[in-house]
Amino acid sequence: MAAHPEEPRPVRPKRCLGCGYILEGLPGNRCPECGRAFDLSDPTTYRIGTACPRWWLAFRLVRVPPPASIWIAASLVVVVLSMLVAYLYLLW
Numbered sequence: 216m217a218a219h220p221e222e223p224r225p226v227r228p229k230r231c232l233g234c235g236y237i238l239e240g241l242p243g244n245r246c247p248e249c250g251r252a253f254d255l256s257d258p259t260t261y262r263i264g265t266a267c268p269r270w271w272l273a274f275r276l277v278r279v280p281p282p283a284s285i286w287i288a289a290s291l292v293v294v295v296l297s298m299l300v301a302y303l304y305l306l307w
């Protein structure tokens with residue numbers, strides 16, 4: 216079933232929940248990008264609309280392993296707390 220070239224692309228196509236790949240017109244029921252299963256007759260297995268923001272896709276691609284992300288979060292907390300302490304100290 217070939218798509219008609221003159222047919223306009225849907226403005227809000229059905230997209231993969233995992234990676235945002237456009238699922239309409241695909242032969243199977245698995246996303247060719249990430250392998251996630253979908254069913255175009257079941258709205259809970261896809262989403263409609265624009266792709267994920269680029270920063271979110273980049274974040275997903277980076278896939279920081281949990282220990283590293285914990286260290287990043289912890290160091291951010293330490294930095295924020297030390298800034299808060301310094302600010303309170305200046306106010307004192």
Ligand SMILES: [Zn+2]
Pocket residue numbers: 231232233234235236246247248249250251
């Ligand atoms: Zn996908």
